[in-house]
Amino acid sequence: MxxxxxxxxxxxxxxxxxxxxxxxxxxxxxxxxxxxxxxxxxxxxxxxxxxxxxxxxxxxxxxxxxxxxxxxxxxxxxxxxxxxxxxxxxxxxxxxxxxxxxxxxxxxxxxxxxxxxxxxxxxxxxxxxxxxFKYGESYAVTGNTTDAASLFHRGTVSAWPVVTVSASSSSGYTLTLNGRQVVVTRAIASSSPHEIDFRTGILRVGGSVVTGGLSTANFSPINPGMPQNMSISTGSGSYGSITVRYSDTYI
CATH class of the missing domain: 2.40.30.200 (Elongation Factor Tu (Ef-tu); domain 3)
Structure with a gap:
């Protein structure tokens, strides 16, 4: 090249x-x-x-x-x-x-x-x-309540994802990455996805920042050079999907 x-x-x-x-x-x-x-x-x-x-x-x-x-x-x-x-x-x-x-x-x-x-x-x-930080290739990886999102990046330091959640659950949902859980208690409607920035811990609904929607905020980055999975679970047996966006990250 x-x-x-x-x-x-x-x-x-x-x-x-x-x-x-x-x-x-x-x-x-x-x-x-x-x-x-x-x-x-x-x-x-x-x-x-x-x-x-x-x-x-x-x-x-x-x-x-x-x-x-x-x-x-x-x-x-x-x-x-x-x-x-x-x-x-x-x-x-x-x-x-x-x-x-x-x-x-x-x-x-x-x-x-x-x-x-x-x-x-x-x-x-x-x-x-x-x-x-410097960045390289960017990814948008999908997952759902049945199949976890399979994550990997080729950078040298941890990458912080932004996660878009689509679901219909009055009791919220839980995201799990590397054994750490982010528990969102705010109800979510299929017509109004949530977006969570794992670097800042900010939750947005319809593009607007909301507060008080997290009961547990144990955010984990995506570590370099090793496969990891992010899963979503929703209450009341409802279905949910996620799109995880991140980039190869370097320092």
Whole structure:
């Protein structure tokens, strides 16, 4: 597979109408972001109390160069580079450097553009991913009260799914993954599916956030590199189905 780097769908490597794009380096892309945690020192003991490990934003810089067909194309490329992703929330996609991965990025500063000659441009684009994880292939796996959803991903860290539940049950339902249960006591109608984000624990009904609908919220991620099943059970012998959406996840 050849190298392909795109920002908001625009190719920054390969041949385009502007000329020949080359990526020199992508610092921050293949490095793990800095760890952040709230340390609480043991005043009468060694070290600190155990606290969760989280990550800072991922800081990425695209360093590249462009050989344009003529001087006019060089200036057009400068305008394009200044506009790419300027409002943030765009996809940075990298192929040809291991598994295909992407992240959602915002601008961290203005691009640094240097016209070395009339048709040779060097550029540096500083970006920031407020979600420090990188993602790969995405999946939508279905299951029901008879057949569990069979889940697997090829990433390197745990993936958090978003689950859509369709059922008709006045007593709610239970989702089970890796022995952990999420018990939803809110009634569900077939005309109004539920959506549960396992990362945030938020339950939405008809697109709106609802509270008080969970009696047990023991959320589990989908661990990398091993098969897992998510099952649904409903009260009163009613039928329910689920669609589990997630992506290969990397740090």
């Amino acid at each position: 050849g190298e392909l780097v795109t920002l908001d769908g625009f190719p920054l490597s390969g041949v385009t109408r502007d000329g020949i794009w080359k990526i020199n380096s992508l610092p921050g892309w293949n490095q793990r972001p800095p760890v952040k945690r709230n340390r609480e020192s043991r005043t009468s003991g060694d070290g600190s109390f155990k606290t969760p490990v989280f990550y800072e934003n991922r800081l990425i810089t695209i360093n590249g160069r462009l050989f344009t067909k003529n001087h006019d194309y060089l200036h057009q490329a400068e305008d394009m580079l200044n506009a790419l992703g300027h409002r943030g929330g765009v996809k940075l996609l990298v192929e040809g450097h291991g598994p295909t991965q992407w992240a959602t990025v915002d601008p961290r500063d203005s691009p640094d553009l240097t016209a070395v000659t009339g048709n040779f441009l060097q550029f540096q684009i500083p970006l920031e991913a407020i979600d420090p």
